[in-house]
Amino acid sequence: MPHPSFSSNGFLLIKDFFNQQEISNxxxxxxxxxxxxxxxxxxxxxTKAINSSGLTEGKxxxxxxxxxxxKFLATNKLVDMVHRILGEPAAFMNTQLFFxxxxxxxxxxxxxxxxxxxxxxxxxxxxxxSEVVHFRIPLVDEPGIELISGSHKRWDxxxxxxxxxxxxxxxxxxxxxxxxxxxxxxxxLLIFSAKMIHRGLYGNDRLAFDxxxxxxxxxxxxxxxxxYLPNKLDLQQLENPxxxxxxIRLKL
Numbered sequence: 001m002p003h004p005s006f007s008s009n010g011f012l013l014i015k016d017f018f019n020q021q022e023i024s025n026x027x028x029x030x031x032x033x034x035x036x037x038x039x040x041x042x043x044x045x046x047t048k049a050i051n052s053s054g055l056t057e058g059k060x061x062x063x064x065x066x067x068x069x070x071k072f073l074a075t076n077k078l079v080d081m082v083h084r085i086l087g088e089p090a091a092f093m094n095t096q097l098f099f100x101x102x103x104x105x106x107x108x109x110x111x112x113x114x115x116x117x118x119x120x121x122x123x124x125x126x127x128x129x130s131e132v133v134h135f136r137i138p139l140v141d142e143p144g145i146e147l148i149s150g151s152h153k154r155w156d157x158x159x160x161x162x163x164x165x166x167x168x169x170x171x172x173x174x175x176x177x178x179x180x181x182x183x184x185x186x187x188x189l190l191i192f193s194a195k196m197i198h199r200g201l202y203g204n205d206r207l208a209f210d211x212x213x214x215x216x217x218x219x220x221x222x223x224x225x226x227x228y229l230p231n232k233l234d235l236q237q238l239e240n241p242x243x244x245x246x247x248i249r250l251k252l
Contacts, residue, residue: 003084006085006191006193008150009149009150010147010149010150010152010153010193010195010196011147011182011190011191011192011193011196012085012190012191012192013182013184013188013189013190013191014081014189014190014191015185015187015188016185016187016188017077017137017187017188017189018137018187018188018189019187022072022187023137023139023186023187025068025072026069026072026137026139026209027139027207028065029055029061029065029068029069030055030097030139030207030209032060032061032062032065033055033060033061033097034052034060034097034099034207035060036059036060036061037052037060037097040060045102046102047102047103048101048103048106049099049101049102050098050099050100050101050106050108050200050202051096051097051098051099052096052097052099053095053096053097054094054095054227054228055069055095055096055097055209056069056070056073056094056095056228056229056230057227057228058227067230067234067237069095070230070234070237070238070244071237071238071239073092073095073211073243073244074238074239074240074241074243074244075239075240076239076240078135078211079240079242079243080240081135081189082135082213082243085191085213086131086133086213086214086215087215088242089216089242089246090214090215090216090243090246091213091214091215091216091220091221091243091244091246091247091250092211092212092213092229092243092244092246092247093132093212093213093214093220093224093247094212094224094228095209095210095211095228096134096209096210096212097207097208097209097210098136098200098206098207098208098210099205099206099207099208100202100203100205100206101202106202107171107172107173108173108199108200108201108202109164109172109173109199110160110163110164110172110173110174110176110197110198110199111164111172111197111198111199112151112164112194112195112196112197112198113132113194113195114126114195115164115165124155126195127152127153127154127155127195129217130214130215130216130217130219130220131152131193131195131214131215132193132194132195132212132213132214132215132220133191133192133193133194133212133213133214134190134191134192134193134194134210134211134212135190135191135210135211135212135213136184136189136190136191136192136208136209136210137187137188137189137208137209137210137211138184138185138186138187138188138190138206138207138208139186139207139208139209140186140204140205140206140207141184141185141186141204142183142185142201142203142204142206142207142208143181143183143184143201143202143203143204143206144181144182144183144184144190144201145181145182145184145190145192145198145201146179146180146181146182146198146201147179147180147182147192147196147197147198147199148160148176148178148179148180148196148197148198149178150196151195151196151197152193152195152196153195156197159176159177160176160197163176164197172199181201184208194212213243216246216250217250218250218251220250221247221250221251222250222251224247224251226251229244229247229248230244
């Protein structure tokens with residue numbers, strides 16, 4: 001049965017979920033990826049980037065680091081928590097890395113993840129559809145994230161919609177009432193719905209690794225490229241490969 005607090009609020013914060021060694025090992029892999037990604041996306045990074053994705057592709061990390069990343073994602077500890085939130089089976093979608101913009105003046109912005117590829121009518125329908133969830137792991141202490149609790153289950157108020165869509169003189173970085181600021185420290189685990197209205201908070205050279213999982217649904221698995229998934233040999237070396245196996249099964 002899904003976690004009741006997450007079901008109600010759309011997020012769950014677990015302090016000190018990961019130990020110092022786990023964070024150190026993950027940080028080493030992430031830093032290698034981040035250096036390579038920045039070199040290959042210099043203009044985008046310098047002008048407006050706040051995140052990258054696809055760490056498990058292995059484009060900027062070596063094969064040993066890629067396997068180590070798969071092993072991290074497939075630990076019983078993390079997979080058990082994924083199942084507590086999403087039920088069984090649940091599936092792996094992708095990874096992302098969040099960092100501060102180079103330009104200090106760049107504003108953060110309220111959004112729902114799906115607003116960039118769905119119409120407003122489709123967004124309303126998606127609110128009652130399969131859940132997609134971020135498992136955010138901060139690698140340094142940071143300001144965290146700001147969110148509207150419960151908004152993963154309801155449509156926007158007039159003001160919320162105007163802010164996140166820049167209507168009627170509003171801008172996406174304008175403050176919203178009834179928001180919650182979730183400060184994060186290295187080793188915490190913040191679980192939040194991709195459907196909810198939220199925005200990242202910049203500062204302190206934030207570096208946060210997100211693993212994204214979803215409720216079993218072939219429609220959500222279809223766009224996921226095989227380049228982000230472990231092969232058969234990789235799967236044999238994982239502690240709990242179920243979240244990857246489910247993605248592969250859904251894609252067949």
